[in-house]
Amino acid sequence: MLFRYLVAPLLLSGSLAVNAQAQTTAWQGKQCAVVLTYDDAIDADLDRVIPALDSLQLRGTFYLIGSSPVVARRLGEWRKAAQKGHELGNHALMHPCDGTLPGRSFVTPDNDLSKYTVARAVGEIRATNTLLTAIDGRTRRTFAYPCGDRTIGGVNFYEPLRSDFVAARGVTKGLPTAAQADLTNLACYSINGQSADYMIDLVKQARQTHTLLVFLFHGVGGGHALNVDANAHRQLLRYLKAHERDIWVAPLVEVAERVKAQQTAAAGSAPAR
Template identity: 45%
Template sequence: MRKQGFLLLMLVLAASFKLLANEPTAVWQGKASAVSLTYDDALGSHLDTVAPQLQHYGFLATFYVVINSAHFYQRLEDWRKLAVAGHELGNHTLFHPCNGKLPGREWVRAEHDLSTWSVARYQQELQVANTTLAALDGRTQRTFAFPCGDLKAGETSFLPLLPQYFIGARGVESGVNLPKQTDPYMLKLFDATNLQIAQIGPLLDSAKGSYAIFMFHGVGGDHPLNTELEVHQALLAELARRQDSIWVAPVVEVLASMAKAH
């Protein structure tokens, strides 16, 4: 009798562990983890270098677009093609406003200095950027990325505005996002600036059972925050090698899947 009780306990524990191990697969399209590749500021390298590499591997990504970027408004048809292919055009505002009073922010133009803005003005920034993107891609759902990681206009948080316009937002805090513990409006990330090839495997290993977001700016040297071209290529190749266990998708798709599962 005691032996039967022990066996029953082992069966219950095994079933429990199996359920725990399988829980993320219901969230991430049958995979153990999810990864989103995100690219900020609407740069030329995103269209000319990143997009062809993504297409080669069949990956879809999120491009956080600054509407006032010359590489955006001068190449609208190229961005439209990205959206048609299934990539997300995320909102990164009209003018990339940041708090110019913080150290190292001497580059912030006076008219784009968040420390002087009201929340109402920031709301207009979000609205017009969303309207512009919707005119380009026809979509009603998208996500947001905080320029410079700033969360206030003047002295007031604009975070309460976000659910009106987005299903989630990528922050700047480092880390992974766990099922049922993730704030969709403050998603954590891995900053890929100066990423090294030797770091790729360990980073992906550390993200098992979670949702990881990689943040890129320049790829190949067209931005001070840069990821070397061969490193970007190596990351995509490693993600392709792990496709049986990692779902690679735009942020908007992963958040929609997580919301549906819960």
């Protein structure tokens, strides 16, 4: 009986250690993965965000709208960002959102997803991939749902696009493990006015739970109705850099490829039923 009481805690601690090791394997052996994503291809990305990331040798994912004038006007700068290791992600050609939903007064008839067909949505997204490849020469990237909208008339328009992307980022909050991560709708935390402490606390939670944390930013220090203070953003970056031994910070395409490999390996080792 005494032997049982002595051995049981040892077995439990060993099991927890193995589980933690399996979770961190997905994150390059580190405690967690953190991905910094920036939507809408705005001037602030090139003027403030990329210089801030480059100064600390951190890399992020920038979701470009194919029709954005900032893409056309500053194409060379986007190309340089990609050459430095940042991901240029796909945020569709026209950033269509479902205008029938509450709070969508900003949606115009031209970019109302509810008036699209699935074929049109797929075609515009693939056209944006062609544009992005012309900029960065890459064929592997991720997609971000404009406004988080995923369906047209009840049909998920991403289904025909699964082979076009490594993964797609949604807008729902969550800190998934590699096994839990839904590569068709990756969870993220949208930042709009929150403090540096709030963002750093999220990173600490991810470290403790060995999970994936994706940040969603728009404006940084201005430039968008959804915004985060530039100093708060800078404090987050400095925290990530100071703890880079324990935190894997990478573009979403790289993290998603790692997650996909882990999930495929796990599925292959699962016993047949």
